Every structure is written in C-alpha cells, then in structure tokens.
Amino acid sequence: MASFSAAVAQFSRVSPSHTSLHSHSHGTLFQSQCRPFFLSRTSHSLRKGLTLPRGREAPSTSVRASFTDVSPNVSLEEKQLPKGETWSVHKFGGTCVGTSQRIKNVADIILKDDSERKLVVVSAMSKVTDMMYDLIHKAQSRDESYTAALNAVLEKHSATAHDILDGDNLATFLSKLHHDISNLKAMLRAIYIAGHATESFTDFVVGHGELWSAQMLSLVIRKNGTDCKWMDTRDVLIVNPTGSNQVDPDYLESEQRLEKWYSLNPCKVIIATGFIASTPQNIPTTLKRDGSDFSAAIMGALFKARQVTIWTDVDGVYSADPRKVSEAVILKTLSYQEAWEMSYFGANVLHPRTIIPVMRYGIPIMIRNIFNLSAPGTKICHPSVNDHEDSQNLQNFVKGFATIDNLALVNVEGTGMAGVPGTASAIFGAVKDVGANVIMISQASSEHSVCFAVPEKEVKAVAEALQSRFRQALDNGRLSQVAVIPNCSILAAVGQKMASTPGVSASLFNALAKANINVRAIAQGCSEYNITVVVKREDCIKALRAVHSRFYLSRTTIAMGIIGPGLIGSTLLEQLRDQASTLKEEFNIDLRVMGILGSKSMLLSDVGIDLARWRELREERGEVANMEKFVQHVHGNHFIPNTALVDCTADSVIAGYYYDWLRKGIHVVTPNKKANSGPLDQYLKLRALQRQSYTHYFYEATVGAGLPIVSTLRGLLETGDKILQIEGIFSGTLSYIFNNFKDGRAFSEVVSEAKEAGYTEPDPRDDLSGTDVARKVIILARESGLKLELSNIPVESLVPEPLRACASAQEFMQELPKFDQEFTKKQEDAENAGEVLRYVGVVDVTNKKGVVELRRYKKDHPFAQLSGSDNIIAFTTRRYKDQPLIVRGPGAGAQVTAGGIFSDILRLASYLGAPS
Numbered sequence: 001m002a003s004f005s006a007a008v009a010q011f012s013r014v015s016p017s018h019t020s021l022h023s024h025s026h027g028t029l030f031q032s033q034c035r036p037f038f039l040s041r042t043s044h045s046l047r048k049g050l051t052l053p054r055g056r057e058a059p060s061t062s063v064r065a066s067f068t069d070v071s072p073n074v075s076l077e078e079k080q081l082p083k084g085e086t087w088s089v090h091k092f093g094g095t096c097v098g099t100s101q102r103i104k105n106v107a108d109i110i111l112k113d114d115s116e117r118k119l120v121v122v123s124a125m126s127k128v129t130d131m132m133y134d135l136i137h138k139a140q141s142r143d144e145s146y147t148a149a150l151n152a153v154l155e156k157h158s159a160t161a162h163d164i165l166d167g168d169n170l171a172t173f174l175s176k177l178h179h180d181i182s183n184l185k186a187m188l189r190a191i192y193i194a195g196h197a198t199e200s201f202t203d204f205v206v207g208h209g210e211l212w213s214a215q216m217l218s219l220v221i222r223k224n225g226t227d228c229k230w231m232d233t234r235d236v237l238i239v240n241p242t243g244s245n246q247v248d249p250d251y252l253e254s255e256q257r258l259e260k261w262y263s264l265n266p267c268k269v270i271i272a273t274g275f276i277a278s279t280p281q282n283i284p285t286t287l288k289r290d291g292s293d294f295s296a297a298i299m300g301a302l303f304k305a306r307q308v309t310i311w312t313d314v315d316g317v318y319s320a321d322p323r324k325v326s327e328a329v330i331l332k333t334l335s336y337q338e339a340w341e342m343s344y345f346g347a348n349v350l351h352p353r354t355i356i357p358v359m360r361y362g363i364p365i366m367i368r369n370i371f372n373l374s375a376p377g378t379k380i381c382h383p384s385v386n387d388h389e390d391s392q393n394l395q396n397f398v399k400g401f402a403t404i405d406n407l408a409l410v411n412v413e414g415t416g417m418a419g420v421p422g423t424a425s426a427i428f429g430a431v432k433d434v435g436a437n438v439i440m441i442s443q444a445s446s447e448h449s450v451c452f453a454v455p456e457k458e459v460k461a462v463a464e465a466l467q468s469r470f471r472q473a474l475d476n477g478r479l480s481q482v483a484v485i486p487n488c489s490i491l492a493a494v495g496q497k498m499a500s501t502p503g504v505s506a507s508l509f510n511a512l513a514k515a516n517i518n519v520r521a522i523a524q525g526c527s528e529y530n531i532t533v534v535v536k537r538e539d540c541i542k543a544l545r546a547v548h549s550r551f552y553l554s555r556t557t558i559a560m561g562i563i564g565p566g567l568i569g570s571t572l573l574e575q576l577r578d579q580a581s582t583l584k585e586e587f588n589i590d591l592r593v594m595g596i597l598g599s600k601s602m603l604l605s606d607v608g609i610d611l612a613r614w615r616e617l618r619e620e621r622g623e624v625a626n627m628e629k630f631v632q633h634v635h636g637n638h639f640i641p642n643t644a645l646v647d648c649t650a651d652s653v654i655a656g657y658y659y660d661w662l663r664k665g666i667h668v669v670t671p672n673k674k675a676n677s678g679p680l681d682q683y684l685k686l687r688a689l690q691r692q693s694y695t696h697y698f699y700e701a702t703v704g705a706g707l708p709i710v711s712t713l714r715g716l717l718e719t720g721d722k723i724l725q726i727e728g729i730f731s732g733t734l735s736y737i738f739n740n741f742k743d744g745r746a747f748s749e750v751v752s753e754a755k756e757a758g759y760t761e762p763d764p765r766d767d768l769s770g771t772d773v774a775r776k777v778i779i780l781a782r783e784s785g786l787k788l789e790l791s792n793i794p795v796e797s798l799v800p801e802p803l804r805a806c807a808s809a810q811e812f813m814q815e816l817p818k819f820d821q822e823f824t825k826k827q828e829d830a831e832n833a834g835e836v837l838r839y840v841g842v843v844d845v846t847n848k849k850g851v852v853e854l855r856r857y858k859k860d861h862p863f864a865q866l867s868g869s870d871n872i873i874a875f876t877t878r879r880y881k882d883q884p885l886i887v888r889g890p891g892a893g894a895q896v897t898a899g900g901i902f903s904d905i906l907r908l909a910s911y912l913g914a915p916s
C-alpha cells in the first residue's frame, strides 16, 4: 500500500507526474505506476509521426508528431491505421452506468455500434460523484465518518465488479480498486489533518468515480474479445481554467497528447473517463458542470469523429418543457445554434460549450435514450441544404419554445435620452457596477426609453444604481422615470429559419393575443435565432402552451365546458365523441370537454372527459353543480390556451354570464336565444365587448338550428348589401304542426309528435305562443341593425287563453286536447279557400319593425311546399330584390341543432388558427 506521504508527493504541484497515481497508461491495464516511463516513451514516439486515425479532415492546426518506437506488443502496421476509417464517440452519463445490469447494457450498445472504431466517454456510476464530494466534505470538517463513507464507495464498486467481472479481470480490477482506496484513505487523512482540501486535491479525489467506471466497462467489453483499452483522460485532455468557473480546452496540446497515448494504446475501442482533465501543469482538474458531455465533445473534435452520441434518459430534445406542455414532441433535428439557444433558455439540451467543439468540424451530435432504444433521438447538426422535407411544416421555422422565470423589467424613460450618445453606455455601466446580468434589452428607435430584463433578485440594486447614476437627469426632468415591473417571465421562440420566413412573428403574437396574453416587451436580434417576449409570470405557462400549440403542433386545442346536457347538449356530446379523432388527425383540432354542467350536478376532468362514458362518469364521480367552480375549472385550472363555454340550456340566467365570460377571454357558443333576444342594452353591451376583443361569440343555432341563417345575413351585411326584409317560417315546431295538421288529425296530437321529435322548446308553449319565433325575429332584426325589444314585436299566440297560466308543460299538454276543435275550424276554413296555415315571422327592416302571426298562403306559394320541421327564410335585399335569397331545410331537431353548434365550435377553431 502506498504511504500517505508517497501519495501526496506523487500528487505534488511541482511534479508533472500526477498520472503516476492513476497509472494505467499503456493500454495494458494497471501495467505501470511510473509516469516518467510514460513520458519518455511518448516524447520519444512523438518524433516519429504517428497519425491518429480520424473520421474527417478539418482545418486543424494540429501538429503531426513523428513516431518509430512503438509499444512492444503491437506492430507498426497496426498503429498505422487505414485511411478513411471513422470513429464514433459515445457518452454515457451516471444513470446509464448506475448498476451492474446497466453497465452490461452499455457494453451491448457499444458492441452493436458497427463503426470501425469507437471512443466511449463514461461518467462515474450514479451518486458516486456526490459520495466522493461528501468524503472531502467530511474529511475537511474533521468528521471521522469519512472512513466509513470511503468503505461504502469501496463496497459499491466491489459489489458491481463481482456482478459483471470474473477470473483475472475481476482480480485485476479489485486489486486496483483496493490500491486506489488506500491512496484515497491516505489523502483524506491528510485533508482531515489539515482541515482543508485544495481544489486540485478535491478534483483528484472526485475523479476516481470515472476511473473505476471506465475500467469496469472496458473489462466487460474485453471479456467479449473486443480490442478495448481504457483511457484516463487526465493524460490527454489539457484545459486552462478561465475566470468564470469554466475551462478552455488546449486543443493543440491535447491532440499531441492523444497521439502519444494512441501510439502506445492502439485499439478499436477506447473507454475514456468523462469529466476529468489536467491543467498544462498536469494538475488534475475537472470540466465543471456537464463535464462528461464536454469531454465527449472535445474527444469528438480531437478524433474528428463521424458522430458523437450522448446517451441519456429522455427520448431527445423536446419542442418545449414536457412538464409544462403535455403535447411537447421530440425534435428530429436541431441546428447547433438552435440547440444552444434552447439550452440558454432553460431547455434541457446540451450546454453551449458542449456544442462548440463538434460544431467546428460539423460533427453531428445524437441525443438518445438508453432506456428506449427504439426512439430515434434528436440529431444536432448543420441544417442540410437539401432538407426540403416537410417544407410546409411550421416546425421548420420555429423549433421550440423555452421560458425563463423570475425576471423583472427595468424601464428607463425620458425625452432627454434621444440623440444623446452614451446614454445606453451609462445605463448599462451602472448595471454592470452592481454585478447584475442583463438578460434582454429592447429600445425603440425613438430613443425615449430603454427597457431591459434582469433577474428579479438583482433588480433592487439595479434600480437604486440607476436612480443614483441619473439623479440629476431625473431631478431636472430629462429622464422621467426608472420604473421596475416585477414578476415577469421570458418566453422565447427558437428557430433558425425564422430569419427567412415572413409572418413568423405575426403568428407568434397572434397566438398570444388569442390566448388573451399581454406582451410587456419584445426583442429579436439580427441573428433571429430567437424571438423573445416578456410576459407576466402567471401567464407564462399559458403563453407557452398557446404558442406551442399554434406553431409546433399546428393543433388548435380548445378546453370546452358544456352547460345543459339535455337533448341538444347530449347530442352535441355524441357528435364530438364520434368526430374527435378525425378532427385531431385531419385538421389538428383538439377539442377537450373539461366539464359538463347540468342544473343539479356537474362532471369535471383535468385532461378531458371520455365522451363515450360521460353519463356513467357523472354517476360515479359527479359533484354538485356550481357555476363558479365549473368556469374556474374549465378556464383557469389548466393551461390549454383557449376556452369555450357552450350553453345548451334555454336559461336566461346562464345567458347573463356571457358578458363576464367574454371579458375573461372565454369564447361562447350557444343555441340559447335568451342573450340575443333579452334586454336591448345588455345585448348591445355584449356585442360591443365581443367586437372589441379577440374573444368570439357564435350563435348560429339560435335561428333555424343548423341552417346557415345568421351567417348568411352576416355575409350579406358585411359585403355591403342592404337588407330590406326577412320573412320566414322560423319555427320547426310550428312548421311541423301545420305541415301535418290535416286529413282530420287532432291539433294536440300533432303538437305531441313535435315535442317527441325534439323540435319544441323545453316548454312547448314557448313555440305555440310565438315567443320562440319572436325571439328569432328579434335576433335577426338586431343583427340587421334594428334596435328593437322583444315587446316591440306584435305576436299572435296559439296558446289558448285558459292554458296560458298552466303551471307546467306537462299540465299544458294534458289540457290541450280540449281546444282541438278551435284549431280544426281554422284549418278547415283555410283548406276550403285553397290555402294553408303558416306561422310566420317578418323583419321589416325598411320600416324598422317586426311581426309574428298566423297567415294563410295559397297552396302554390313556396311557404306551402314545406314538409317535416322545415324552416324557410327569404332575404329580400338590394341585391336579391326580384328573387329573394332563400334558405330552406329542417330548422329544429337534435341532430341538426347539435350539428349547427358543432360547426360554430369549428368556426371558432378556425378563427383561432386551425388549418382550413
């Protein structure tokens, strides 16, 4: 066992021979402890010109060393490798080599890679690096338990080795492991005595995790008969520390050392330690954060490898943080710039410094999931000029979205800034003086304000520094204010092709506007790899989902709440159920019913109700109806960017909520006529709000059910036609009744049939009284610009006087047969005159009035030709004067009404950006 003093002496700063402690250097494991031997052999070999086999030629400044003195057991020919062969580099992190089984899996992956030569970078087994730091911490705090903790480290590796190695291999590894552990013990003892560990002592101790995992893995691979050597990268990777806890690789020196190493260890597979390196003075150091990825990237560059694969535990790089956006998808490819923009903005991609070494040589990086080999992963590479695949896909323009939270905006404003050189310098000089990091800057060219984002925790100091720096300018009014806007987040869209694609930012801001999100500041650099917007922190996830859904998935996701699952509401739910997958697959529209509210109970879901089972689910886990909770759940409790409430009741109380919903950014779709036919002032207020906002209100089914009545009228008006009159049979119920009230049938019997067929209002008296028709007349009159109240429309009621006061619809239906005779008389009178009875509504736009009455028409009149529940509506306009524009068809009934509502929902989706 090496003594403590020997260990420390070998590690001494003045000696260039630190590698004597890790002592593996010549390809044959643990062959020599002697660093000078290594040095003399390699320095000698340098003179003779071994050229390292490389995958690609690059504008490298590397020095080709000369070489003749080869290691004894390897022929010169074996070292002079055939040209054009390629190296592939793999990196396996701690979790990938966390257990014996996983180490075996890693070995399998390496053996299956059919590249001719492979370099594999491994981290320490998972948790080992922390265990090693803990040893240092314990020793320097003079905590005796460091010895027990060191034993745990020994135990872990020894147990793993017993699982995966046997025979000589096992013995060799265990002997080395014990040797290392006794050296570490000596070193930790020294740290314990000194009560202090230098950075290099710490790095030396910590690096053992990588040394052991690399050795074990290489022995497992060798067991297979593969020509494999392990490499202590401290012999090869030389780095210079930089100021900010980072290091810069010395490529020239590293390349020379790699060539030396290779001349002594020619082989097909190299297992190299990740994370650790040496300074030019041969002092052990580490590559700091994400060090093993960095090791792999540097190795990739040194070998000019054909590919570097980073093995991890996710399927690749996502288009957005999947914890925030459940629909985030794995990106097939990313450019190097996109990858580092994404990682800057907090995505779990490679650290930018990991990308730079391989980018220099255009070496692709693959991100793969070791636990899901079937996933192809993400390829980071130069975008291919031939890459026209999916050129219409928005993915090509915006690759992904990322966010940064906990920011504050600072706005320095005043007329005294414009045209004054040095203002920006003075502002940012003051920011620098308090050591704050500026994350984003935006200045309008009018130069009256400069706005920038800093971390929230730094904003107080920044504001104070600016107040003090510009005290005089503020006092005399050249600057009006230094304002702080706290609780902000940055949302960034990243994509290389944004630069060359018109309309990307328009789509981005459009998606934000539609999700009702206010943008506080905007920045886009000339490189245009990203567009950055600042939003309120509480809006950030919603904003992320809105833009992600708009761009990446091109899928319009709408969270819906269905109110009133009666005849029409439940039919709509059936239609949604049957059409959902087609909408998703063919139109990228994702409609999710997050809640169903009846008058007594409601059913809520966080992900979307299974519409095949909503009745059962309501039985199982329905709760007491509560409108406030319902709306909060559908609109506020999740982050789907768009919410729509669909009111399928006939309740005026529910209609009274629309204004509030629209104000909150909730879209409203309804067949309920109460809002548009209620008090005029409320109607006008509602429509004014709708027109000012990006929130939509659709009500096509309120007139003529699924028939295009409202949209036809709108189309005429919006294109500048002038409406003169709208006349029609607006009631499906009354149409059905008068179409079938003949051949001696009883009036009450036909009314019952209409109710059974689902044409009537919940209370059929609303139909027979003419109120329902009057409501439709009012809706169309108001749509045409008339300011009428329901009470302004004279209505002829068909409800017999004595039945108007009946308590219920049921009682009314029971009593109605008593009046059959009266109706039969009217019908026979008309029949005898060669006419039919038709219940019509008229909007007389010219004279600004409306009427609802029972009229008689000649049998050859178009209104006499109807059947079933047909509506017929004739628009007489300036353009359609001699022949009115006529819309005709079934204007009541569950299927056609639900279909009309559904088509309003899809109209909403297309307004929100769904593809047409």
Ligand SMILES: NC(=O)C1=CN([C@@H]2O[C@H](COP(=O)(O)OP(=O)(O)OC[C@H]3O[C@@H](n4cnc5c(N)ncnc54)[C@H](OP(=O)(O)O)[C@@H]3O)[C@@H](O)[C@H]2O)C=CC1
Binding pocket: 563, 564, 565, 566, 567, 568, 569, 597, 598, 599, 600, 601, 648, 649, 650, 651, 653, 654, 671, 672, 673, 701, 702, 704, 705, 732, 758, 759, 760, 761, 762, 891, 892, 893, 894, 897
């Ligand atoms: N039938 C048709 O052909 C057409 C109908 N329409 C309109 O469609 C709407 C629905 O008609 P229809 O389905 O036939 O009527 P239903 O009576 O069958 O259904 C109404 C539903 O609304 C629910 N409801 C009533 N008040 C409330 C409340 N305050 N909160 C929550 N839910 C409530 C009822 O729940 P519960 O049962 O629990 O009381 C019931 O589920 C009406 O506005 C109607 O004018 C429009 C065009 C055509």
Ligand SMILES: N[C@@H](CC=O)C(=O)O
Binding pocket: 701, 702, 703, 704, 705, 730, 731, 732, 733, 734, 759, 760, 761, 767, 772, 891, 892, 893
């Ligand atoms: N009850 C109504 C249904 C549509 O609004 C009708 O009969 O037309």
Ligand code: NA
Binding pocket: 700, 701, 702, 703, 704, 705, 706, 707, 708, 709, 710, 900
């Ligand atoms: Na309609």
